[in-house]
Amino acid sequence: MSQLQPEGTITPYQGYALLVTTVIGVEVVVFPRFLSREAGPDGIWIMLISGLITTFLVYLMTRLCQQFPQQSITQFVPRILGSKHSPRLGRLLSAPLMLLLLISWLGIVAMITRSFGEVMVSAVLVETPIEFIMGTLCAIGAIVTSNRPEILARYAEFLLPFLYPPILLILFAVIQEGDWLNLLPLFQVNWHQVFKGLLHSLATFGGIKVILIFMAFYQQPQRAMHSHISAMVIIMIGYLGTFLSALSIFGKDEIVHLLWPTLEVVKQIRIPGGILERVESAVLVVWMVAVFTSITAMLGASVQLIISAFRLKEHYRKWIALGGAAIVYFVGILPTTVNQLLQWSYRFGLLDVGIALALPLLLFGVLKIRGGKGAIEQDEQPPV
Amino acid sequence: MIKTVSHGLFFMARKAINRFFSMFSRVKEKVIGVDKRIVVISMRKRSFRDRRKRLKQERIREQAEKKLEQRVGEVSVAEELEVNINYITKTLGDSGDLITRCFTVQATPDRKAAVMYIDGMADVRIVDQFVLSPAMTGIEILRTKGNLMELLQESFIQSGEVKVTSKMKQLIEALLYGDTLFFLDGENKGIIVGTKGWDQRGVDEPKTAAVIRGPREGFTENLRTNSALIRRRLQDPDLRLKSLTVGERTKTHLSLLYIEGVTDQAVVQEMEKRIDQISIDGVLESGYIEEMIQDNMWSPFPLIQNTERPDAVVAHLLEGKVALLVDGTPHVLIAPAVFAQFYYSPEDYYERYLVSSFLRFLRLGSLVIALLLPALYIAFVSFHSEMIPVKMAIAMAAGRAGVPFPSIVEGLVMEISVEVLREASTRLPGPIGPTIGIVGALVIGEAAVSAQLVSPLMVIVVGLTTISSYANPNYNAAISLRLLRFPLMIAAATLGLYGVMLLLLLIILHLVKLRSFGVPYMAPIAPLRWSDLKDSLVRVPWPFMKKRPKIFRPQDEKRQQGGDDSI
Numbered sequence: 001m002s003q004l005q006p007e008g009t010i011t012p013y014q015g016y017a018l019l020v021t022t023v024i025g026v027e028v029v030v031f032p033r034f035l036s037r038e039a040g041p042d043g044i045w046i047m048l049i050s051g052l053i054t055t056f057l058v059y060l061m062t063r064l065c066q067q068f069p070q071q072s073i074t075q076f077v078p079r080i081l082g083s084k085h086s087p088r089l090g091r092l093l094s095a096p097l098m099l100l101l102l103i104s105w106l107g108i109v110a111m112i113t114r115s116f117g118e119v120m121v122s123a124v125l126v127e128t129p130i131e132f133i134m135g136t137l138c139a140i141g142a143i144v145t146s147n148r149p150e151i152l153a154r155y156a157e158f159l160l161p162f163l164y165p166p167i168l169l170i171l172f173a174v175i176q177e178g179d180w181l182n183l184l185p186l187f188q189v190n191w192h193q194v195f196k197g198l199l200h201s202l203a204t205f206g207g208i209k210v211i212l213i214f215m216a217f218y219q220q221p222q223r224a225m226h227s228h229i230s231a232m233v234i235i236m237i238g239y240l241g242t243f244l245s246a247l248s249i250f251g252k253d254e255i256v257h258l259l260w261p262t263l264e265v266v267k268q269i270r271i272p273g274g275i276l277e278r279v280e281s282a283v284l285v286v287w288m289v290a291v292f293t294s295i296t297a298m299l300g301a302s303v304q305l306i307i308s309a310f311r312l313k314e315h316y317r318k319w320i321a322l323g324g325a326a327i328v329y330f331v332g333i334l335p336t337t338v339n340q341l342l343q344w345s346y347r348f349g350l351l352d353v354g355i356a357l358a359l360p361l362l363l364f365g366v367l368k369i370r371g372g373k374g375a376i377e378q379d380e381q382p383p384v
Numbered sequence: 385m386i387k388t389v390s391h392g393l394f395f396m397a398r399k400a401i402n403r404f405f406s407m408f409s410r411v412k413e414k415v416i417g418v419d420k421r422i423v424v425i426s427m428r429k430r431s432f433r434d435r436r437k438r439l440k441q442e443r444i445r446e447q448a449e450k451k452l453e454q455r456v457g458e459v460s461v462a463e464e465l466e467v468n469i470n471y472i473t474k475t476l477g478d479s480g481d482l483i484t485r486c487f488t489v490q491a492t493p494d495r496k497a498a499v500m501y502i503d504g505m506a507d508v509r510i511v512d513q514f515v516l517s518p519a520m521t522g523i524e525i526l527r528t529k530g531n532l533m534e535l536l537q538e539s540f541i542q543s544g545e546v547k548v549t550s551k552m553k554q555l556i557e558a559l560l561y562g563d564t565l566f567f568l569d570g571e572n573k574g575i576i577v578g579t580k581g582w583d584q585r586g587v588d589e590p591k592t593a594a595v596i597r598g599p600r601e602g603f604t605e606n607l608r609t610n611s612a613l614i615r616r617r618l619q620d621p622d623l624r625l626k627s628l629t630v631g632e633r634t635k636t637h638l639s640l641l642y643i644e645g646v647t648d649q650a651v652v653q654e655m656e657k658r659i660d661q662i663s664i665d666g667v668l669e670s671g672y673i674e675e676m677i678q679d680n681m682w683s684p685f686p687l688i689q690n691t692e693r694p695d696a697v698v699a700h701l702l703e704g705k706v707a708l709l710v711d712g713t714p715h716v717l718i719a720p721a722v723f724a725q726f727y728y729s730p731e732d733y734y735e736r737y738l739v740s741s742f743l744r745f746l747r748l749g750s751l752v753i754a755l756l757l758p759a760l761y762i763a764f765v766s767f768h769s770e771m772i773p774v775k776m777a778i779a780m781a782a783g784r785a786g787v788p789f790p791s792i793v794e795g796l797v798m799e800i801s802v803e804v805l806r807e808a809s810t811r812l813p814g815p816i817g818p819t820i821g822i823v824g825a826l827v828i829g830e831a832a833v834s835a836q837l838v839s840p841l842m843v844i845v846v847g848l849t850t851i852s853s854y855a856n857p858n859y860n861a862a863i864s865l866r867l868l869r870f871p872l873m874i875a876a877a878t879l880g881l882y883g884v885m886l887l888l889l890l891i892i893l894h895l896v897k898l899r900s901f902g903v904p905y906m907a908p909i910a911p912l913r914w915s916d917l918k919d920s921l922v923r924v925p926w927p928f929m930k931k932r933p934k935i936f937r938p939q940d941e942k943r944q945q946g947g948d949d950s951i
Contacts, residue, residue, distance in 0.1 A: 003650055004654055004902030013912050124767065124882065125879065125880055133879075136886060151893075155896050158906060158909060158910035278770050289885070292889055
């Protein structure tokens with residue numbers, strides 16, 4: 001007897017959408033300031049290099065997950081680290097790794113939520129308490145993440161097209177206000193600045209390791225590489241465009257005095273025909289979509305991590321999502337000032353990228369040393 | 385999410401009622417003055433009593449069903465004519481519209497015969513000319529000897545649809561469906577003669593989903609006329625028509641239509657399964673069935689499409705969907721349905737592709753306006769006034785200067801009064817309807833503004849919203865968006881654009897989660913299918929749509945010759 005269409009798995013395009021919407025998020029409005037402060041116009045190529053580095057990390061993680069199709073990270077990491085005779089050892093060894101993943105995700109989501117609240121309060125909803133904005137955002141985030149990863153992927157897929165129009169707007173601003181001279185002079189930095197710039201630009205790529213969780217649900221993990229790499233290219237183009245526009249409009253000296261440089265870029269736009277006087281509220285709305293998809297992807301990844309680590313039943317998902325959102329809220333209100341908040345988000349972003357670098361390298365190393373013993377079971381998997 | 389909330393509410397309500405009643409019983413116990421332990425025992429007893437009561441009720445119901453079965457189920461036709469006539473007359477309770485005509489068959493004068501039909505349900509001309517007349521006068525010239533019953537059936541009853549049976553239940557069901565019963569004395573069988581023919585509305589232009597170019601025929605209330613309208617357009621031997629009956633008392637006939645080899649069999653099976661599970665006393669409209677078989681009961685969005693147009697049904701059947709015809713209503717159900725198809729008109733495929741693509745963009749725009757414009761107005765006025773161009777902002781402020789209410793009150797009052805107007809003009813008889821419109825326009829449009837109850841811009845916003853919500857070929861999809869407008873307005877008044885966006889994100893989550901008979905509701909956008917996007921916002925010319933949409937999993941993908949290549 002034939003069956004109705006099942007809930008479905010994550011298609012390659014959905015994988016692309018997930019990665020793009022996860023990485024592009026709250027950082028877009030802030031990072032030109034840091035990058036310009038550390039490296040000036042040289043941020044352009046530093047951004048490019050860090051983009052290449054993260055693309056390489058994504059490549060590593062994708063390769064790792066491709067070796068274990070349809071298996072979640074909580075299944076294959078113990079297998080790599082432990083032995084067949086004592087599966088408990090593997091799970092024991094992988095526990096700190098999982099904890100680290102969880103901490104980094106929840107931390108990033110908390111910082112995202114807080115930063116979003118700060119921007120909202122400073123730019124649009126001046127009289128609304130930030131706790132209320134964060135609370136509603138966390139509540140809605142919990143509702144969304146109490147759904148299965150397949151639905152989260154479809155959600156990201158649906159929302160992705162809304163992220164494209166602001167690119168046009170930013171282009172518009174550059175044409176109206178930009179000055180190419182602001183992009184010069186290049187190659188004026190020393191190695192120390194390059195390093196610090198690199199760290200700052202790397203931190204903006206936080207969130208790439210959600211693919212470790214979501215790849216377990218991919219329809220064709222073999223085709224994931226293409227969609228992930230193209231997602232990274234799109235993200236790089238988006239970030240470069242944002243940085244270039246902010247730099248060309250304000251110049252490297254003015255940019256460091258702006259709290260939210262990208263928002264200022266948008267404020268420069270004058271729409272001909274006079275339909276809207278200023279578009280920053282509209283852009284903030286789109287940016288909210290980007291932020292929200294980052295929150296749901298990372299919170300959803302944490303929820304799925306817990307579910308699969310403890311092999312919980314499906315109906316616990318909403319409670320875990322609720323608990324995760326509560327943690328996010330209470331961590332989010334911890335930073336006392338915006339400056340501290342930005343420091344924290346920088347560190348969490350770095351932690352995220354650091355794990356993204358260390359985890360695949362470690363696991364690949366162990367795999368190599370053990371002669372692919374952990375991956376032996378993959379032959380038992382049905383070919384996809 | 386809505387489902388969980390309503391579940392929760394239901395649960396809470398049940399709990400509260402339980403508590404209320406238990407409190408009651410406790411009070412009773414207290415009055416009598418027994419201690420707590422006895423209360424517990426009595427509570428336990430009570431639950432036992434509940435169970436006994438339930439069991440008793442079940443038994444009564446079973447017995448009633450058995451009685452009904454006994455009354456008609458196993459009874460077979462008796463040999464005596466009188467007994468049969470009496471039985472049927474008694475079963476129908478001496479009904480006034482039951483016509484019984486007894487006569488003598490002239491070939492054998494000792495044998496009487498009877499014809500029974502229900503006045504108004506059976507076509508009297510057919511009964512008179514082709515049943516009564518040959519049986520009463522034609523048999524006189526009968527020379528051959530033989531079984532009179534067989535002769536009657538074979539030569540004298542001149543009707544296409546004749547059935548002999550000895551089961552009383554079948555006979556009575558046929559009688560109630562407009563057929564004529566023929567009994568002959570001495571035979572323990574009855575003949576059912578197909579004489580269905582009641583007065584009905586003719587095939588008319590459908591009132592909903594009007595088109596400028598395209599067929600003008602619409603379905604009627606008659607099931608057979610409707611299936612014929614479809615058959616005439618789809619002369620395919622693979623068209624399957626399954627007859628089903630729903631409704632324990634109304635015995636409403638349904639026809640499930642699909643094209644074998646095109647439609648996904650799983651959908652057909654699932655449809656039959658869900659219809660089988662319906663147990664209701666009456667089905668008066670396809671809406672009953674729709675609510676009972678749809679995937680998500682709590683969604684504001686329609687998950688099954690209905691249409692009055694046979695051409696639309698054929699088009700959907702060809703895309704691999706299933707159509708369900710219900711007797712007594714011109715509205716035919718089509719499943720599975722996706723969100724986008726509620727914004728398509730059949731005309732999109734008859735008009736040239738540029739025109740129809742333009743119209744689809746227009747409908748998308750009107751969807752956004754109908755859903756969001758009042759909310760955006762409220763958000764802009766209360767929170768984001770910097771976005772409004774300066775000159776316009778000044779004009780708006782001048783317009784709003786005398787208005788004593790905040791914009792949300794203004795908006796809700798106006799929107800609700802427009803809804804009231806709409807409802808009033810729908811229900812009123814034809815000539816009065818437009819009058820209401822004029823009065824409403826005058827009162828709400830002019831007087832309210834000059835009395836400074838609302839600002840002029842609000843009137844424009846409300847007018848635009850209402851008109852936009854009608855720029856949609858499907859009424860039930862339009863009304864669901866009109867419902868969502870109100871929570872969006874409230875969100876806009878509390879949190880501005882941020883609130884609107886939060887609610888929209890929730891609505892999108894709900895839409896993305898929905899499925900209709902296994903098909904994701906937002907397909908082909910999420911999950912994205914490039915090949916199906918050819919018939920979405922843009923309708924490409926027919927030569928490029930060589931395949932059926934993949935989202936409905938058709939068994940035969942090819943629509944045109946040369947559909948093998950990937951275009």
